[in-house]
Amino acid sequence: MTRSTAIIGFFLLALRASGGPYAPAAGQAGSTAIAHDDPGLIAWGSSVGQVVRGPFDISDPESPLASFGNPNPAVLGPADGFNPSTGEPLTDPNRVVSLGDGGALTVLFDQPIFNGPSWDFAVFENAFNNTFLELAFVEVFDGGTWARFPTNSLTQTAIQIDQASGINNGIDPTEIDGFAGKYRAGFGTPFDLSALAGTPGFNLDHIVAVRVIDVVGSLDPTYARKDSAGRTINDPWPTPFATGGFDLDAIGAFHVVPEPQAALTLLAGILGLALRRPRL
Numbered sequence: 001m002t003r004s005t006a007i008i009g010f011f012l013l014a015l016r017a018s019g020g021p022y023a024p025a026a027g028q029a030g031s032t033a034i035a036h037d038d039p040g041l042i043a044w045g046s047s048v049g050q051v052v053r054g055p056f057d058i059s060d061p062e063s064p065l066a067s068f069g070n071p072n073p074a075v076l077g078p079a080d081g082f083n084p085s086t087g088e089p090l091t092d093p094n095r096v097v098s099l100g101d102g103g104a105l106t107v108l109f110d111q112p113i114f115n116g117p118s119w120d121f122a123v124f125e126n127a128f129n130n131t132f133l134e135l136a137f138v139e140v141f142d143g144g145t146w147a148r149f150p151t152n153s154l155t156q157t158a159i160q161i162d163q164a165s166g167i168n169n170g171i172d173p174t175e176i177d178g179f180a181g182k183y184r185a186g187f188g189t190p191f192d193l194s195a196l197a198g199t200p201g202f203n204l205d206h207i208v209a210v211r212v213i214d215v216v217g218s219l220d221p222t223y224a225r226k227d228s229a230g231r232t233i234n235d236p237w238p239t240p241f242a243t244g245g246f247d248l249d250a251i252g253a254f255h256v257v258p259e260p261q262a263a264l265t266l267l268a269g270i271l272g273l274a275l276r277r278p279r280l
């Protein structure tokens with residue numbers, strides 16, 4: 001970074017010091033952060049679906065793929081990607097999985113998540129502070145269709161957020177909404193399925209899988225990812241190491257269909273398939 005871009009960055013930051021319209025960091029008034037031990041979290045991811053690792057650096061055709069973490073067991077069960085006494089993230093391959101640029105990971109739930117009052121599930125990343133955040137899109141699957149939660153990124157796009165910059169290396173959580181990774185390790189970002197109401201034919205009460213997809217934070221239009229309003233998303237980039245990209249710790253649910261009902265739903269599905277007559 002040149003001196004002049006650093007100075008411009010400083011003024012941009014100063015201009016934005018008042019922050020954006022969305023919920024602030026964990027522990028601040030109005031935050032939506034979900035503590036890892038929130039008693040409302042009654043179920044956690046039960047198995048791993050598709051895993052697609054992204055490269056260390058999407059702009060480098062020779063780039064290896066991110067490789068850190070063993071999806072099973074790292075992303076299953078309760079959030080554990082941090083030291084509960086200090087809040088520090090734990091770099092342990094059995095606790096978190098790194099996705100790399102644009103990588104994706106699907107977590108399956110034995111008992112489908114449904115759209116209950118307020119938040120329905122929360123995604124846990126392992127950020128080491130409130131502003132060095134790595135973001136992911138979140139999609140849910142109702143057994144037939146995928147739907148993506150709407151996103152908003154108001155982060156400045158004049159200067160690339162990167163690992164090295166001392167002046168402009170963060171995301172203000174009040175400027176982002178609808179992404180996983182909004183909160184530091186030990187705190188989940190909550191999602192309310194009501195945000196997807198109106199998606200044609202989509203069943204908000206039968207979510208069997210949740211997929212997180214790393215946001216490639218590059219400002220280069222060749223690689224840049226966009227929010228729901230078409231704005232480029234600024235996010236730490238490049239992150240050229242085995243642990244690059246979004247790091248998934250866990251996904252916990254607030255509302256899941258109780259076991260017997262889940263079994264009945266499954267049975268009904270099997271019967272439905274068995275009774276379905278071939279179309280002539």
Ligand SMILES: [Ca+2]
Nearest residue numbers: 115116118193
């Ligand atoms: Ca809900």
Ligand SMILES: [Ca+2]
Nearest residue numbers: 215216217245
């Ligand atoms: Ca990323």
Ligand SMILES: [Ca+2]
Nearest residue numbers: 074080095249
């Ligand atoms: Ca974990």
